[in-house]
Amino acid sequence: DTFRAAAIDQLQIWADRVGVPLIKQNMGSDPASVAFDSLSAAVSQGADVVLIDTAGRLHNKVNLMNELTKIKRVMQKVIPDAPHDVLLVLDGSTGQNAFEQARQFTKATEVTSLAVTKLDGTAKGGVVIGISDQFRIPVKYIGVGEGIEDLQVFNKYEFVDSFFNTKS
Numbered sequence: 001d002t003f004r005a006a007a008i009d010q011l012q013i014w015a016d017r018v019g020v021p022l023i024k025q026n027m028g029s030d031p032a033s034v035a036f037d038s039l040s041a042a043v044s045q046g047a048d049v050v051l052i053d054t055a056g057r058l059h060n061k062v063n064l065m066n067e068l069t070k071i072k073r074v075m076q077k078v079i080p081d082a083p084h085d086v087l088l089v090l091d092g093s094t095g096q097n098a099f100e101q102a103r104q105f106t107k108a109t110e111v112t113s114l115a116v117t118k119l120d121g122t123a124k125g126g127v128v129i130g131i132s133d134q135f136r137i138p139v140k141y142i143g144v145g146e147g148i149e150d151l152q153v154f155n156k157y158e159f160v161d162s163f164f165n166t167k168s
């Protein structure tokens with residue numbers, strides 16, 4: 001994300017918290033170039049996993065599509081079958097808006113998994129069921145707060161149980 005003013009600082013803070021190296025460039029630089037740098041660094045350092053955080057801008061779909069396509073193409077110069085997973089993060093508290101975002105992004109690129117955040121605030125996150133049903137893309141992670149442990153691997157059994165658990 002080279003788009004939003006605070007995005008790079010925010011990522012640096014999280015990278016420091018979890019102790020992972022962050023590859024960054026200045027705000028406004030070409031995101032595909034940052035992706036290329038990140039993969040090159042990962043290959044030379046022998047990293048197993050690279051996460052690329054893209055900006056979530058939706059206001060100009062043609063640009064978004066071109067940018068995502070370019071990021072992919074440039075990554076494939078380093079690792080031909082990259083990316084191995086495309087994770088779409090949806091704000092679960094926005095209800096129908098989350099559906100609309102999912103619709104737009106799945107049109108723009110091949111999304112292979114979902115994370116649904118802010119399920120701590122909503123009425124038990126029924127939006128997860130609707131989105132999984134409508135888009136047939138597995139929900140891998142859920143966000144239930146702003147803390148480091150609050151991004152959890154989605155467990156469908158626990159999730160369904162939570163609808164019936166009177167204690168929580």
Ligand SMILES: Nc1nc2c(ncn2[C@@H]2O[C@H](COP(=O)(O)OP(=O)(O)OP(=O)(O)O)[C@@H](O)[C@H]2O)c(=O)[nH]1
Nearest residue numbers: 001004007055056089117118119120143144145146
């Ligand atoms: N309560 C709650 N807050 C969350 C959760 N997930 C993220 N947040 C907060 O929501 C705000 C936005 O999170 P970001 O990670 O910046 O969201 P983003 O999708 O990357 O946004 P852009 O980079 O602008 O596209 C931050 O203050 C987060 O701490 C969650 O599951 N629950």
Ligand SMILES: [Mg+2]
Nearest residue numbers: 001007053055
């Ligand atoms: Mg972001």
